[in-house]
Amino acid sequence: MRLEARDLVKSFGSTRVLAGVSFAVDAECLAIVGPSGGGKSTLLRILAGLEYPDSGEVRIAEERLAFNDAALLRHRRSVGMVFQAFNLFPHLTARRNITLPLEVVHGLSADEAHLRAEEVLARFDLAAHAGRRPAELSGGQRQRVAIARAVSFRPRLLLFDEPTSALDPEMTGEVLDLIGELRKEGARIVLVTHEIGFAREVADHALFLAEARVVESAPGRQLFDAPVSGECRKFLKRVLRY
Amino acid sequence: MTIVTEPRGLRAWWFAPRRGPVPGRVFAFQIVLAVLLVTGLLVAVFTGLAHYRWNWEPVWGYREKFARGWLMTVGLASASLVLSTGIGFLAAVSQRARLLPVRALGTVYVELVRSTPLLVQSLVLYFGVFPVLGLSSPFLSGVLILSLFAGAYIGEVMRAGIEGVGTSQREAAAAVGFTTAQMYRHVILPQALRHIVPPLAGQFASLIKDSSILSVIAIREFTLSVTEVRSLTYSAFEAYLPLALGYFLMTFPISLWARRLEQRFRYET
Numbered sequence: 001m002r003l004e005a006r007d008l009v010k011s012f013g014s015t016r017v018l019a020g021v022s023f024a025v026d027a028e029c030l031a032i033v034g035p036s037g038g039g040k041s042t043l044l045r046i047l048a049g050l051e052y053p054d055s056g057e058v059r060i061a062e063e064r065l066a067f068n069d070a071a072l073l074r075h076r077r078s079v080g081m082v083f084q085a086f087n088l089f090p091h092l093t094a095r096r097n098i099t100l101p102l103e104v105v106h107g108l109s110a111d112e113a114h115l116r117a118e119e120v121l122a123r124f125d126l127a128a129h130a131g132r133r134p135a136e137l138s139g140g141q142r143q144r145v146a147i148a149r150a151v152s153f154r155p156r157l158l159l160f161d162e163p164t165s166a167l168d169p170e171m172t173g174e175v176l177d178l179i180g181e182l183r184k185e186g187a188r189i190v191l192v193t194h195e196i197g198f199a200r201e202v203a204d205h206a207l208f209l210a211e212a213r214v215v216e217s218a219p220g221r222q223l224f225d226a227p228v229s230g231e232c233r234k235f236l237k238r239v240l241r242y
Numbered sequence: 243m244t245i246v247t248e249p250r251g252l253r254a255w256w257f258a259p260r261r262g263p264v265p266g267r268v269f270a271f272q273i274v275l276a277v278l279l280v281t282g283l284l285v286a287v288f289t290g291l292a293h294y295r296w297n298w299e300p301v302w303g304y305r306e307k308f309a310r311g312w313l314m315t316v317g318l319a320s321a322s323l324v325l326s327t328g329i330g331f332l333a334a335v336s337q338r339a340r341l342l343p344v345r346a347l348g349t350v351y352v353e354l355v356r357s358t359p360l361l362v363q364s365l366v367l368y369f370g371v372f373p374v375l376g377l378s379s380p381f382l383s384g385v386l387i388l389s390l391f392a393g394a395y396i397g398e399v400m401r402a403g404i405e406g407v408g409t410s411q412r413e414a415a416a417a418v419g420f421t422t423a424q425m426y427r428h429v430i431l432p433q434a435l436r437h438i439v440p441p442l443a444g445q446f447a448s449l450i451k452d453s454s455i456l457s458v459i460a461i462r463e464f465t466l467s468v469t470e471v472r473s474l475t476y477s478a479f480e481a482y483l484p485l486a487l488g489y490f491l492m493t494f495p496i497s498l499w500a501r502r503l504e505q506r507f508r509y510e511t
Contacts, residue, residue, distance in 0.1 A: 048417065050413060050416055050417060073419065073421065076416060076417060076418075076419045077419035081417040083410070083413070083414070083417070085410055087410050087411070087413060087414035087417070088414070089411070089414065089428075089429055089433075090433070091432050091433050091507075100428055101418035101419060101420070104420065104424055104428060105418060105419040105420060105424070106419075149418065
């Protein structure tokens, strides 16, 4: 899938979060890495249709993303987003978290939605927890429910915003395994992560974002194994030290 | 060695556990005691009115008037509860509207209502505004006056509840593709409700009691009926005690209902 951004600019107040971000990649799984505050999450949120850029252009599969409310709503309904803080609906059970958008947004009948939810929950080993509310689930289980919700409506693209940053190492493993599986099954993914080792495994293209710009963009493992820029080399050395 | 000792035996009827809930029958027992205490105090005060000669007979003769007034207030309050909730919701969402004139109107309405007395509002609306609009039904006037008044307070309660639902929830709702209306219906309101219900019940009780103000604009509701009975019979407490009891019978069920609702919306976050 071809993903392009041209001169994306975004400021919050006087802070410039994206200062002319451009890239054009052909990737089934794009990893975005870089130091905190470098603009990764904002870029992902623009790709998800959750944020308006101040200027610039985004193309997904050769199709230009129109930045108006109606078009972005359509766009959001075609992509699945997974957040760092899970963002499940706390008043609803795991199952209802999945069936509600299926019924309300995607027009499935209650029965169809129920079947679909049972199917994804079973696949992600969550069948036993279907009737529980988020507060009754572990962090790893919550994130897996969030992923189940995101894939349940068969989106054309899955977006992950640091999906394991709020999890302990064991739960991180269980969530990364799941993302790896989705990848093997052919899901198209854009992944913002601090898990460099995992990004190296799954990504077929990687962007290094720092100080509001794309510093380096390279296919496959090249960016991780042979970084060209000094900044990227320094960053990788820092995060891989321990 | 046990360090924290929970109250046992007789003490358990008088002290709350350091941790965990108070057993239901223990608290019920204490409620009964408190009610007895308050009743006892009231009885003592009234029997202390040595010069007061109790005479229930003339008042009893007007029991139908009591009932009609009470039912009128129940009708006014019920209609106003519904209408003020609607107005309150509009006041709450209007203050979040992107269209600024709507937002400004919402703010002006809330501030205007909250900074003037209900009595003054009643007089101005009933004798000034409504005649100009050709509205002459006292019942409808009463409902409108109460609803416009309570709507401002209910609106602020709702706004606080709505704003208490975090941005991450709005973001999640947007991400799964909800429209704004769907987000309110399925995500914001269900979560706001459990924070709104306790103060909302208080507002509802206030609304019912505030309806007594309408007695000044010739709506024969409960308070006016009872005032009339009082002047017809030259009695005082024989009229006012049933008046207090009559309002209690309207507001207390709302408190009970609110507590049950609170239980229903309870979930951990």
